[in-house]
Amino acid sequence: MRAVVQRVTRASVAVEGETVGQIQRGLLVFLGVEVGDEKSDLDYLVGKITGLRIFEDAEGKMNLSLLDTQGALLVISQFTLLGDVKKGKRPSFCSSRKARIGSAFVSGIHRSLSRNQCACADGCLSS
Numbered sequence: 001m002r003a004v005v006q007r008v009t010r011a012s013v014a015v016e017g018e019t020v021g022q023i024q025r026g027l028l029v030f031l032g033v034e035v036g037d038e039k040s041d042l043d044y045l046v047g048k049i050t051g052l053r054i055f056e057d058a059e060g061k062m063n064l065s066l067l068d069t070q071g072a073l074l075v076i077s078q079f080t081l082l083g084d085v086k087k088g089k090r091p092s093f094c095s096s097r098k099a100r101i102g103s104a105f106v107s108g109i110h111r112s113l114s115r116n117q118c119a120c121a122d123g124c125l126s127s
Contacts, residue, residue, distance in 0.1 A: 001041050002032040002081045007054055011074045016053050021121040025053075025072030032081030033105045042105055046112045049073070068099075072119035077106050 005027055028031035055071065057065040066073065083091030091124060110120045 001034055001037045001045055002080065003045060003049065004030040004078075005049055005052065008074075011075065013076055021074055021076075023072035023074045023119065023121045025069070026119070027066055027073050029073060029075045030078040030081060031075055031106060031109070032078055032096060034082055037105065039108065042108050043112065046109055050118060067118060070118075072121065073109075074121045075106050075109050077103055 006029075008023070008026060008028045010024050011023070011026075011028040012019050014020065027049065030062040031045075050066045050073075053063050053065050054060065055066070055069045079093055079096040080091075082092055082096040084095065085091050
């Protein structure tokens with residue numbers, strides 16, 4: 001599993017001009033799910049992302065997590081994070097999971113975060 005995490009003041013994702021997910025202050029996460037990833041990997045990643053101390057406290061130091069700030073999370077399934085360009089010029093995506101399974105992992109993140117009382121928006125790019 002590979003994730004790119006970005007702190008945002010707001011973020012949204014639109015498909016064919018229609019907004020399918022949006023958040024205010026929080027984290028935007030692009031998530032690539034690999035063959036072999038399991039629920040334990042998902043649980044670890046959720047704990048890591050929500051616990052990252054990357055938000056400023058009253059003294060301007062990065063001491064607060066997403067949960068501390070009651071921020072939101074926008075998760076977008078992104079298989080291209082797993083592109084392998086070791087050979088040739090065309091990326092191989094053989095290690096990435098099928099879209100249906102990647103979406104199931106994103107849904108798992110939503111369920112896990114709702115238990116932690118963290119707002120989470122879906123950035124589903126497929127219908």
